[in-house]
Amino acid sequence: MMRRLLVFGCASGIAAAAETDIASQRLVGAALLDGAAYATVASLTDQVGSRLAGTPGAERAVVWALSAMKQAGLTHVHTEPVRVERWVRGEAEAALVAPFAHPLHVVALGGSVATPREGLEGELVEASSFEELKALGPRVAGRIVLLNRPMMRNGESFGGYGDVAPLRRFGAVEAARLGARAVLIRSLGTGAYRLPHTGAMQYQEGVAKIPFAALAAEDAELLHRALAQGVAQVRLRLTCHLDGEVDSANVIGEVKGRERPDEIVLLGAHLDSWDLGTGAIDDGAGCGMVIAAARLIAQLGAPRRTVRVALFMNEERGLSGARAYAADHRAELVRHVAALEADSGAGRPLGFAVVGGAASVALLSRWAAPLSGLRASAVQTTEEAGADLIPLHEAGVPAFMLRQDLSSYFDWHHTAADTLDKIDPFELHLATAAIAVVARAAAESVDLLPRISAGHQQQ
């Protein structure tokens, strides 16, 4: 008898465990077989397509999201206002002029100013880091800067991206401080298909705004070899420009809680995408997964707490949707008991990462335990669980994310090749199942994740 207790726990524990197990099995089975997450991404990417915040595509996406959430059986489906800075991509052309002539495959980075209308031409200087750039000192003035740092492939974390992302974010500022006329950056990506990767960059008050474009890895290597022969001369023409602010929206829907409807488990993703592809892995996959996960939870019957789906506008160009949500729901954030963002592509699930300490890992590990059969139950800590959650975890909301296979994610990220075919339905549905199981556990759980404090690592 004692032995049986050790193995199976007490009688009420058995009943609770059985309910959880059966619910998890139903969520996983339905996620893998009903095809809903993939069908949702397919409809967003094919029927809406690219949806850069501030463009007509983004407004079509808002209409689409309202419809998709209603079809999924969510309630209280509505929009919430977001202001968005509009940026027009225009045309981008570049060429190596000397010592030999080649076209360069470039795209403007989001937010960049234009070159003079006729373009600009200048001598190139190269650096692989800001330290190297600063060491060039006066040699940068009047030149075009090439920031050339290869990105490492890393299938399990964003570490490779994290290493190079500051060069894109701050490259125009750092180069302009030294008097550069323009900046070209080797695309942040791991592919080798002459694809430029776009992305966000920023200027700084009081520092000259200079044009900033990303070029294909192949062309960065060509420029490097050209420089090895002596002087390299480059031409660049960009017509991109800012064009005021426009109204846009986050889209929200819910599975209303049966006992504590005012306590919220938030499932987020971002509705906007970059404009070169159709935003399938970034972040159509996330939109499809969180809508489908909420649908699966609703099909099991109302959970104890409310599961809320939030599709944020404008993650890519400044998080204005996430900031609007945090501001408009300020009074309610104390009742946001957990928040997950799905913005890591469509790869198979590897486990979870939580902003917090040992207590957070322990509780999330219990919620994720049924996923061991999917090899997705491991939990680790993280400093950040998705860009759209930053305003929430700054307000103390416990934030976590699904870790997914990223092996090929950065081959396609922010390029014209971010299209539906990059998504393996089976892997997407495994990831959807993992989100559904843990989100329902959070919505049912007696215990709650610790709130995040300013020094959350020490909890």
Add this chain to the structure above:
Amino acid sequence: MMRRLLVFGCASGIAAAAETDIASQRLVGAALLDGAAYATVASLTDQVGSRLAGTPGAERAVVWALSAMKQAGLTHVHTEPVRVERWVRGEAEAALVAPFAHPLHVVALGGSVATPREGLEGELVEASSFEELKALGPRVAGRIVLLNRPMMRNGESFGGYGDVAPLRRFGAVEAARLGARAVLIRSLGTGAYRLPHTGAMQYQEGVAKIPFAALAAEDAELLHRALAQGVAQVRLRLTCHLDGEVDSANVIGEVKGRERPDEIVLLGAHLDSWDLGTGAIDDGAGCGMVIAAARLIAQLGAPRRTVRVALFMNEERGLSGARAYAADHRAELVRHVAALEADSGAGRPLGFAVVGGAASVALLSRWAAPLSGLRASAVQTTEEAGADLIPLHEAGVPAFMLRQDLSSYFDWHHTAADTLDKIDPFELHLATAAIAVVARAAAESVDLLPRISAGHQQQ
């Protein structure tokens, strides 16, 4: 004593084997360590760049080849005239207009006519083979045809390409016979980076010439899904056009034979490339390898027969260089004792393939035996050993090729991403070594490959 003979052969055999072994070792060691093949490709792709026959790039390539062969120590370096049809790529634009709007990534196929200046718009019909197309019958008239047949990845042969290539070659003719207005073809390639692959196509006397473009695999799948919703409407605008004939050239150089200088072992590659990339794997690699292999052979001292390097113009758009060579050297072809073409990329060597029967395989196997340490000594038969050799083996010249790893070749073939970085110098140098060892063996051999007869398979 008997035992020694069995193990080491007779004394003169020992001496001959030792000479061959030492020569092979020197060729392999130098090929791997001197860096010449890679340096040669790098200079062609960086300093000349793209070189579509009939363009200024191709003429720069001719000047480059004369210089590169002289630097490599070849003699009798000269050009031979070739007439080339000039085709201007112009602009290509396409879009899915309904049931939803998307830009399509397209390139014109080489030789295609333009659309009307304002473009054309029409309803799409899809087929995955000519049989399917014909079965559509009257539904093709007035429509835009989508030829959508995925290409299989095949690391060791051209079989996957061979399966789809006829659709590109004859697609415009077959569609026009049924009254189509234009044709789009899913790119012949194995990559997934929204890259259209260009290539050759042809028209036929008496059949209407209709515009023909290749689109990225992703966009072919999008059109397929759009059609599944009912009617799909597509817009296409091409400004490509033919622009008369111009003079161009093959470039020839030699390592003169010491005993039988009028007997020729020919090492060919093609100097022209498609215009979207810089023609590194197709066929800068081949040019680099055959020049470097001839240089290595020359460094060992003159071989018994002449080793001749021929860089053919215009392989990609009609073989006019190869045909000019065969015509101009007609009287000499009977003394071409063997011909190899290097036009299979830059991958590691897997062995050889020869146009012929068992006797050809047996002799080539002896020549290739020293390469067993490189895992490159296996010999098989083939129907064709490179497009530029077709006019030669039609004239009886024994033709063979190096088989190379093609795993990633068709990811980049005929795209903007066919650039230097796709070449692994070590693999290129292994392949160069394999060519040098077998070419020198052919130039020294007492025995000769059987001439090719019309029914060469039966030899």
